[in-house]
Amino acid sequence: MDTLTQYQDSVFGIDVSKETxxxxxxxxxxxxxxxxxxxxxxxxxxxxxxxxxKIVACEYSGGYERKLVVALVNANxxxxxxxxAHVRYYAKSRGIxxxxxxxxxxxxxxxxxxxxxxxxRHPSEHEVALKEFVTFRRQLIKERTALKNRLEHATQNxxxxxxxxxxxxxxxxxxxxxxxxxxxxxxxxxxxxxNEILNSVPGIGVDTARTLQAxxxxxxxxxxxxxxxxxxxxxxxxxxxxxxxxxxxxGGRATVRAALHNAAMAAIFFTKNDNVxxxxxxxxxxxxxxxxxxxxxxxxxxxxKIVHTLIKNNLKWENKLNKNIT
Numbered sequence: 001m002d003t004l005t006q007y008q009d010s011v012f013g014i015d016v017s018k019e020t021x022x023x024x025x026x027x028x029x030x031x032x033x034x035x036x037x038x039x040x041x042x043x044x045x046x047x048x049x050x051x052x053x054k055i056v057a058c059e060y061s062g063g064y065e066r067k068l069v070v071a072l073v074n075a076n077x078x079x080x081x082x083x084x085a086h087v088r089y090y091a092k093s094r095g096i097x098x099x100x101x102x103x104x105x106x107x108x109x110x111x112x113x114x115x116x117x118x119x120x121r122h123p124s125e126h127e128v129a130l131k132e133f134v135t136f137r138r139q140l141i142k143e144r145t146a147l148k149n150r151l152e153h154a155t156q157n158x159x160x161x162x163x164x165x166x167x168x169x170x171x172x173x174x175x176x177x178x179x180x181x182x183x184x185x186x187x188x189x190x191x192x193x194x195n196e197i198l199n200s201v202p203g204i205g206v207d208t209a210r211t212l213q214a215x216x217x218x219x220x221x222x223x224x225x226x227x228x229x230x231x232x233x234x235x236x237x238x239x240x241x242x243x244x245x246x247x248x249x250x251g252g253r254a255t256v257r258a259a260l261h262n263a264a265m266a267a268i269f270f271t272k273n274d275n276v277x278x279x280x281x282x283x284x285x286x287x288x289x290x291x292x293x294x295x296x297x298x299x300x301x302x303x304x305k306i307v308h309t310l311i312k313n314n315l316k317w318e319n320k321l322n323k324n325i326t
Contacts, residue, residue, distance in 0.1 A: 012048055012056040013109030015101045016065045024105035025051055026113055031102055036064065041071040053077050055119065057112040059084040069122055078119040080112070087111050127217055130184050130191075134214035137177045138255070144170045181210055194220070197310050200317040201303065202275045203267025211259040212307070220311030227308045231256045233301040260300040268299060275319050277303060 015022040016036065023032045023044060032047060034040035048056065056072055056079045058065050065081060072079040087104075090111045096103065123131065144167055151163045185191045191213060198209035212219060218230060228234035232252015267277035277299050284295035310317065 010051045010054045011109050011113045012051075012053055013105045013107070013112060014044075014056060014058040014068065015104040015108065016058050016061040016068060017101070018064050020101070021068060022101040022105040023048075024102065024109045026109045031105070033101075036067070041068065044068075045071065045075045045077065048077065049075075055080060055112060055117075057082055057108050057117070059087060059108065066128075070128075073122045079122070080117045080119050082108070082111070082117055090115070121218060121221075123217060126184065126188060127214075130181065131214040133177055133181045133184065134210050137174060137181065140170050140174050140177065144174070185210075185213065193314070194311055197314075197316055198307060201263075201267075201307060201310070202271045202273075202277060202317070202319070203263040203265070203303065204307070205263070205266065208259045208263045211255055215253055215255045215259075219308055224305050224308055228301060228304060231260065231304055233257060233260070233297065233304055235301075257300070260304055261296065264296055264299040264303055267303070268296075273319070274321065276306075276321060279321055 009027070011026045013024045013026075019036055021034050021036050021040060021044060023034065024030075025032075025048075028051065032044075034043050056077055058068055058079070058081055060081055060083065069079055069081060087108055091097075091107045096107055147163055147167050147170070151160065151167070154160045154163060185195050194213060195209055198204050198212060199206070204212075216227070216231065218227060225234065230252060232254070234252075264277060264281075267275060268281045271278070280302055281295050281299050284290040284298055285292065290298070306317075309315075
């Protein structure tokens with residue numbers, strides 16, 4: 001049986017919200033609504049198994065889809081999480097303008113049957129824990145920064161005291177979560193080795209390494225082009241007829257892109273020894289007259305490609321300058 005026939009046989013589209021899951025099945029056109037909790041997930045899995053599911057599709061919903069994805073993976077049901085924008089564009093292309101939970105679930109099932117997305121790579125329990133810790137640390141730092149900014153304008157002694165107490169409390173929480181992250185990485189031999197490789201690259205420090213491990217677990221897998229697209233660092237062509245616009249980056253994972261941006265800045269301006277990143281930046285800005293931002297994006301992209309290749313081949317950094325670039 002070919003892939004298209006399999007997808008036509010049994011496809012589920014699930015519209016995810018905080019409290020409910022709206023499920024639509026093709027080709028039977030059956031519709032079901034269940035609670036987005038453990039009982040509802042068990043009911044959904046029991047019902048879907050009756051239809052011998054070939055693929056179940058849901059959209060990224062700000063984290064509300066995670067329990068569903070984990071439950072389906074544990075039940076050995078192929079699942080794919082898709083970009084909601086892609087499904088919406090698909091709906092508009094077919095003239096589907098109304099938007100209800102049932103319509104969204106049906107559209108998602110039809111999108112999946114027609115486009116045939118591959119089942120997603122789903123994180124292990126430890127990967128979920130690492131991502132949650134790294135995200136929580138990032139949120140704590142953001143809260144601390146907001147408090148420090150507020151402290152600059154505080155005039156009352158009591159306000160200053162309470163704000164300082166909160167900052168100190170957050171500092172302790174950050175140290176605690178950092179210990180948990182370090183322990184998690186050290187207990188996993190693969191992550192430990194990957195961490196050593198990442199930290200060997202100029203500009204990449206502890207924070208960037210943690211972000212790449214947590215938010216880009218696909219690093220070292222597949223093609224460079226795919227990794228670049230996931231990070232949002234792949235230059236996209238903009239052409240129409242005789243008109244040719246400037247290539248630009250778009251989409252991708254903002255946290256990964258920001259981490260690589262900071263790492264590129266560190267490699268260019270704060271490393272003592274010369275390296276390929278410095279060399280590339282100066283070549284782009286001085287020889288080719290590129291702007292700082294354009295050169296920085298190019299260096300970030302270069303760093304990502306090098307890191308991906310190093311991890312893929314289990315190698316540490318070696319600084320190899322290009323003698324042809326002056």
